[in-house]
Amino acid sequence: MSADPIPLLSVENLTIEIGGASVVDDVSFHVAPGRVMALVGESGCGKSLTSYAILGLLPDAAKRTGGRIRLHDLDLSALSEREFRKARGKDISIIFQEPSASLDPLTTVGSQIADAYRTHNKVSRAEAYDKARQMLADVGIPDPDRRLHQYPFELSGGMCQRIMISIALICSPRVLVADEPTTALDVTIQAQILDLMKKLVSERGTAIVLITHDMGVVADIADDVAVMYAGRVAEIAGVHSLFAKPCHPYTALLLASVPTLDDAPKSDLATIEGRVPTPDEFGEGCRFASRCPLVTDKCRIEQPPLFDCGDGHRSACWHIDRMPELMEAAA
Amino acid sequence: MAQYVAQRLLQAIIAIFGVLTIVFVVMHLSGDPTLLLVPQDASAEMIAQLRSQLGFDRPIGVQYLDYLGGLAHLDFGDSIVQRVPALDIVLSRLPYTIQLAAGALVVAIGFGIPAGVLMATNRGGIIARILSAVVVTGQSVPTFLSGILLIFVFGVTLRWLPTSGSGDFASMIMPSIALGALSMSTFARMTRISIIDELGKDYVRAGRARGLSLSQVVARHVLRNASIPVITIAALEIGNLLAGAVIIETVFAWPGIGQLAIQSIQSRDFLVVQVIVLLISFVYVLTSVLADLVYVIVDPRIRLVR
Structure with missing residues (x-):
C-alpha cells in the first residue's frame, strides 16, 4: 500500500461466524481520509458481511467473534446498539446495491432525505428540506424542487442511487461504505455514479470502502484493493501494484479471466477450475488450495499468513516466488 | 387516478347487478314460493289463486323485470308474515347489527393489528408465543361455542355481564368478543405476515443504516407498507x-x-330473507370499493400512475 496518512477506519482481525464456520476470517485493512479501499471477491467471499459489520448491521445469524473496528479513535465494535445508532448515518454511511429497493416506496424522496438529516440534527422540517434540496443539487440532480416531492417509483435506478448517496452524505459522514453501488445500473449510469463518488471523495475527504466484484470498477476508482477469497484476505495492495504485479495465484487468475479487447474474437474466456469451498469445507490449509495451480502439500496443511512482497503489497501465499511461472502460463 | 376510480365503481355496479340476479335465480330455483305459504291441506285452486295473486304464474322474464323495477323504487315487497314492507322490518333491526358489528370490528382491529405487529417484531419471544396461542384459539373455536362459553363464564358463573339482550355497553361486550374473535385472528395473522415480509426488504436495512432504530423504521415506514394487504x-x-x-x-x-x-x-x-341477503351482499361490494379507494390514499403508485 502507498504511504498512509493516519487511518480513519481500521478493521483489525475481523472474524465473523455463521453457525460455527468463520465466513469472515481475520480480515484487516485500513482506509485513510479521501481514499477508496476496494474489497473485491466473488459472491459469498464475505465482502458484504464485512461491510455490514462496519455499520454494526450484521444479520441475526451472523456473529462477530473477533477483531475490532475503529473509526479514528472510537472503537465501534465496543459500542452498544443505542450508541452505534448515533454513529450510523452520521459518521459512517452506506449505499446499497439495489437503490430503488432501498427507498421506502410510499414516502417521497425529499421526506426520506430530510428524515436522514433530522435523525442526527435538531432542525425544523423546513431547514431539513433546504438541506435536502442543496444535497440533491450536489449529487447532480436537476430540478431538485420537483424531485423532492416525487416517489421512488417515479425515478430511474441511477436517479435513485443519487438519492441514496444524498441520504448517505447529508450528515457529512467521514466514512462511506458502498456495497456494489453500480451493479444494478446501466453501464453509462455506472460511470456517472463512479465519477460522482470520486468527486465527493476528493471534495469532502470522505473515506470510501467499496464492495465490488467488478475489476473494471476497481481500476476506475480504487486507491487500494483487498482481494477476498472464502472469507479471508488473499492479497492487499495499492491498485497499480495489484494490477501490475499480482502476488497471489487467485488474483492473477481473476485478472486473467477479464476479457480484453486484444483477445481473439470468440476465443474461450479464461476460467478458474473448481468452485469456492463452502464454509464447512474450510480446512486447516489455504482456502484456495483446491483450485490453485501452484498448490503443494504445505498449502493443504497450513494457512499462509500475509507476506510482505514489497511496497506495502501483501499476499497470503506460500509460493509468491513461483508467481512468475504462473503468469507465464496464463499469458 | 380518475380512471382507476371509475373502473372500480363500474366493477362494483356489475357485481351488484350480478348479486341481484343470482338472488332472484336462487329464490326461484328453490321451488314455487307459493307452496311455502299455504297450509298443507290447501286445495289446488287455493294454491293457484294465491299464485296468481302473488304474480308467480307469470313468465320468469316478466317476474325478473318486475323484481328489478321494484328494486329500483326500493320496493322489496311486503313481509308475508307481518304484512309490512320487508325493507322496513330489516331497517328497524339494522342499527342493532351495525352496533354489534362495529363492536366486533373494534375487537378485531384493536386487538388483532397490535397483536400482529408484536408477533412480527418479537419473533420467537415470549410475548409472540402467548399472542400466537390467543390467535390460534380465536381462529379455531367455533363462534357458537365461544359465545356459549363466554355466557357460562362471565354471565352465569361470575355474573359480571348480562347473558343476553341489548341496550347498554355491558351487554355489547361478550357478543362483540365472540363475533370479533375470528376476524381478530385473521387480522393478527395477516398483519404479522405482511410485516415480516416488509421487514426483509432493503429499505428497512437502509433505514437502520441512517441511524433509525428498528422500532422507528417500523413506525415510519414498515406499518404503512404492510397495511396494504x-x-x-x-x-x-x-x-x-x-x-x-x-x-x-x-x-x-x-x-x-x-x-x-x-x-x-x-x-x-322469504322476502325478508331476500332483503337481508341483498343487504349483506351490498356491504361486501361496498367495502371492497372502499378498500380500493383507501389504496389510492395509501399508495402513491396507484394515485399517480393510473
Whole structure:
C-alpha cells in the first residue's frame, strides 16, 4: 500500500461466524481520509458481511467473534446498539446495491432525505428540506424542487442511487461504505455514479470502502484493493501494484479471466477450475488450495499468513516466488 | 387516478347487478314460493289463486323485470308474515347489527393489528408465543361455542355481564368478543405476515443504516407498507362480520338482522330473507370499493400512475 496518512477506519482481525464456520476470517485493512479501499471477491467471499459489520448491521445469524473496528479513535465494535445508532448515518454511511429497493416506496424522496438529516440534527422540517434540496443539487440532480416531492417509483435506478448517496452524505459522514453501488445500473449510469463518488471523495475527504466484484470498477476508482477469497484476505495492495504485479495465484487468475479487447474474437474466456469451498469445507490449509495451480502439500496443511512482497503489497501465499511461472502460463 | 376510480365503481355496479340476479335465480330455483305459504291441506285452486295473486304464474322474464323495477323504487315487497314492507322490518333491526358489528370490528382491529405487529417484531419471544396461542384459539373455536362459553363464564358463573339482550355497553361486550374473535385472528395473522415480509426488504436495512432504530423504521415506514394487504382483508372481514352475526345474535338474543334472518327462515318469510341477503351482499361490494379507494390514499403508485 502507498504511504498512509493516519487511518480513519481500521478493521483489525475481523472474524465473523455463521453457525460455527468463520465466513469472515481475520480480515484487516485500513482506509485513510479521501481514499477508496476496494474489497473485491466473488459472491459469498464475505465482502458484504464485512461491510455490514462496519455499520454494526450484521444479520441475526451472523456473529462477530473477533477483531475490532475503529473509526479514528472510537472503537465501534465496543459500542452498544443505542450508541452505534448515533454513529450510523452520521459518521459512517452506506449505499446499497439495489437503490430503488432501498427507498421506502410510499414516502417521497425529499421526506426520506430530510428524515436522514433530522435523525442526527435538531432542525425544523423546513431547514431539513433546504438541506435536502442543496444535497440533491450536489449529487447532480436537476430540478431538485420537483424531485423532492416525487416517489421512488417515479425515478430511474441511477436517479435513485443519487438519492441514496444524498441520504448517505447529508450528515457529512467521514466514512462511506458502498456495497456494489453500480451493479444494478446501466453501464453509462455506472460511470456517472463512479465519477460522482470520486468527486465527493476528493471534495469532502470522505473515506470510501467499496464492495465490488467488478475489476473494471476497481481500476476506475480504487486507491487500494483487498482481494477476498472464502472469507479471508488473499492479497492487499495499492491498485497499480495489484494490477501490475499480482502476488497471489487467485488474483492473477481473476485478472486473467477479464476479457480484453486484444483477445481473439470468440476465443474461450479464461476460467478458474473448481468452485469456492463452502464454509464447512474450510480446512486447516489455504482456502484456495483446491483450485490453485501452484498448490503443494504445505498449502493443504497450513494457512499462509500475509507476506510482505514489497511496497506495502501483501499476499497470503506460500509460493509468491513461483508467481512468475504462473503468469507465464496464463499469458 | 380518475380512471382507476371509475373502473372500480363500474366493477362494483356489475357485481351488484350480478348479486341481484343470482338472488332472484336462487329464490326461484328453490321451488314455487307459493307452496311455502299455504297450509298443507290447501286445495289446488287455493294454491293457484294465491299464485296468481302473488304474480308467480307469470313468465320468469316478466317476474325478473318486475323484481328489478321494484328494486329500483326500493320496493322489496311486503313481509308475508307481518304484512309490512320487508325493507322496513330489516331497517328497524339494522342499527342493532351495525352496533354489534362495529363492536366486533373494534375487537378485531384493536386487538388483532397490535397483536400482529408484536408477533412480527418479537419473533420467537415470549410475548409472540402467548399472542400466537390467543390467535390460534380465536381462529379455531367455533363462534357458537365461544359465545356459549363466554355466557357460562362471565354471565352465569361470575355474573359480571348480562347473558343476553341489548341496550347498554355491558351487554355489547361478550357478543362483540365472540363475533370479533375470528376476524381478530385473521387480522393478527395477516398483519404479522405482511410485516415480516416488509421487514426483509432493503429499505428497512437502509433505514437502520441512517441511524433509525428498528422500532422507528417500523413506525415510519414498515406499518404503512404492510397495511396494504391488511386493508384488503379488512374489506372482506366487515362482510364476514355481518354474516357471522346470524349465529351470534341467536346465541345472545341480540335483536339484529341475524336473528331476524333466522326467524324469517323459520316462518318462511322469504322476502325478508331476500332483503337481508341483498343487504349483506351490498356491504361486501361496498367495502371492497372502499378498500380500493383507501389504496389510492395509501399508495402513491396507484394515485399517480393510473
